[in-house]
Amino acid sequence: MLSADATRLAVWGDPIAHSRSPQLHTAAYALLGLPWTYERRRVSETQFGAALADTTETWRGLSLTMPLKHVAAKAATVLDRAAQLSGAVNTLVPGDAGIRGFNTDVAGLVAAIREQGIERAVHGTVLGAGATATSALLALEALGAREVEIRARRPDAAGHLVALGASLDLHVTAVPLDAPRTHPDARTDPALTIATLPGDAELPASVLDAVVVPGGLLVDVVYGSWPTPLAAAWEGAGGQAVSGLPMLLHQAVRQVRIFTTGDVDEPLPSESVIVASMRRALMED
Template sequence: MTTAAAESPTRRPHRFAVWGDPIDHSRSPALHGAAYALLGWPWEYGRRRVDEASFRDELAAAPASVRGLSLTMPLKSLAHRAAGRHDAAAEATGAANTLVRTREGWAGFNTDVGGLARALTEAGVGDAEEARIVGAGATATSALLALHRIGVRRVEVSARRPEAARALVALAEHLGVRAAVAPLGQPGGAVDLTVSTLPGDAPVAESDAERLAASGGTLYDVVYGTWPTALGAAWQRSGLPAHPGATMLLHQAVLQIRIFASGGAEEPLPDEDAVVAVMRRALMGG
């Protein structure tokens, strides 16, 4: 395949990898490898188990041939702190899932925000105006920014500990999004869309899940390795639309590859529709 990248720096043999703990389950090598092969870029992408305690030393020891990294849990906050500069999403969330080596050091990006926004649009809820976020952890912050990006005007945060959502509410108000907090089992008014940011194995009482489903519109669950989750099962029992997080994983990886190629997420990849299609096949085939 001949692309505009034929005489660009993307022809250089660079190395990339995903780091995290655990890491064996990661689908990122399959996604990136499929894209690089289609584009004809001589890039390598691997995986490495790196925990919080060893992250700093591992990053310092990374050879110059490692041009970029994808970071999964529990390294996103550490990656943010290691970066000398950040994109707007990483700055707002305090988390970076992408590091790129520059002349000045590492630059940090958060492609979870853009990836989720693109996934929600693909799921047919890109015009939602009112939404619920289930959970109040770090991923909930990325979810809030993604919802703001697609134009959501009101957000309810459903959390086991409502006090844990204070920072999220403050960020929503800063963004101009009306926000309220409700205990997990006591949702407020009906919404168009529910985004769950709970871990896949998080226990949720069936009664709580049923109440969330009854007023929750479409469910998008960021979990992609465990399906259905407790919430996904409740939505399915109710006959309501429910989506696992595989498309978020796909689209955030596309944005990562853009960053690896050009240093920013704005410039589309050569023949990007074909790249997305081959990445989707690699993801679903796994």
């Protein structure tokens, strides 16, 4: 149980000045009538252990961004399923039984995709094989995909994703970014692609020809300038592209649930109103 005096929250990472989490969380707690504070703090991976040990009973919880998600997972006493499978934690909550760790990125990505009208994915494609690609794979599993193609600059770097897929009874293959497309056109077989590449990545024409699916949905999980070169090419081919902002919003909603009740699956009171306020705060930044 958290003390009633536990009113401090923050997002930690390095860099951290760009984080929009304070706007999102502050909007939610204002509507909930909670006098909590939520701040940014620059904490590097080497500083994390000491910073965590220095927290007191006034701390209600932490949001974590890169590069702290894996060290946060190791610091947690109990992990939710998404955190266990991904080895990444973006939410820490102290308690009498220890520190609980959550990965709300997966559920946030699922919610963002469903917001675009896709309730179930027949198959999915992930661009990139880094840390975020793991959450993307788990989101596709949650959407019911049974086949997932990982496209990466170095397909051999996707071995952990292939192994994770096998443990989940998913057929996961890893191919180069510019490998010929094997799935049908999205106009006859709706397709979903999740890009986890750097937002400023300049992709050669051979890669764009291979990855862009006319009529398909691209979720490009970046928060910076928009559209990215990939998103621009996607929309130019008649597809729909959305940024990572909806994912950021919905993962934060689940963090608010955790910080208020401890239950990631229990909706907030008047949650639709709170989500709308958080979305306005995000768009106003």
